[in-house]
Amino acid sequence: MVLRKALAYSKKHRTAFTRKSKKVKHLNYIKVVPNQKVTKFNMADVAGFEKGKYKNFITIYTTIHVQIRDLALEAARQFIHNQLGKKLGNDYYFACKPYPHQILRDNKTFSGGSKGERVQSGMSHSFGTSTGRAAYIKMGEPIYVIGYNDKKSTEFIRNLCKSASSKLPCKTKIVYEEVQ
Numbered sequence: 001m002v003l004r005k006a007l008a009y010s011k012k013h014r015t016a017f018t019r020k021s022k023k024v025k026h027l028n029y030i031k032v033v034p035n036q037k038v039t040k041f042n043m044a045d046v047a048g049f050e051k052g053k054y055k056n057f058i059t060i061y062t063t064i065h066v067q068i069r070d071l072a073l074e075a076a077r078q079f080i081h082n083q084l085g086k087k088l089g090n091d092y093y094f095a096c097k098p099y100p101h102q103i104l105r106d107n108k109t110f111s112g113g114s115k116g117e118r119v120q121s122g123m124s125h126s127f128g129t130s131t132g133r134a135a136y137i138k139m140g141e142p143i144y145v146i147g148y149n150d151k152k153s154t155e156f157i158r159n160l161c162k163s164a165s166s167k168l169p170c171k172t173k174i175v176y177e178e179v180q
Contacts, residue, residue: 003071003132004106030103030130037070037133041096043081049093054147057177058157061142066170067134068143070100076167080144083160093147098135106131143168 048054077096084092107128137143144164146157158174165172 100133
């Protein structure tokens with residue numbers, strides 16, 4: 001299966017009729033929900049974060065309203081998590097804030113020859129099949145949060161966030177905060 005470009009989904013509005021009801025089957029608009037690609041949302045020293053151990057935070061914010069596919073969230077998450085693990089060991093906190101609820105659908109058609117006539121069914125099944133998930137993120141909401149103690153690694157983490165933001169389909173802003 002070939003994935004469509006992120007441009008096809010990233011700057012769109014929320015898709016209507018993507019409800020999956022477990023209790024009342026006839027209220028379903030879709031029959032199959034794709035698997036979640038983001039495997040972890042809170043990583044490294046979560047207990048230390050809850051106790052208030054970390055004083056320095058770097059947050060990646062989005063600067064526009066955007067839908068980010070779960071594949072892009074997972075790619076950036078793995079890249080940041082691996083690099084932080086190599087540099088800081090386990091002395092950091094890393095969180096992915098958005099959860100991909102939005103279900104993306106694609107009405108597939110064949111191109112060329114007479115093949116298109118055999119696949120298309122007009123408006124009788126116009127919703128299409130579910131192909132993936134996305135998280136709808138509003139302007140100014142955080143995407144990733146990194147907490148750490150070693151102030152010397154601030155420049156390394158900033159550069160890491162800049163290179164990871166190239167995997168996301170939106171412009172991002174990287175903000176440093178110091179908690180007293």
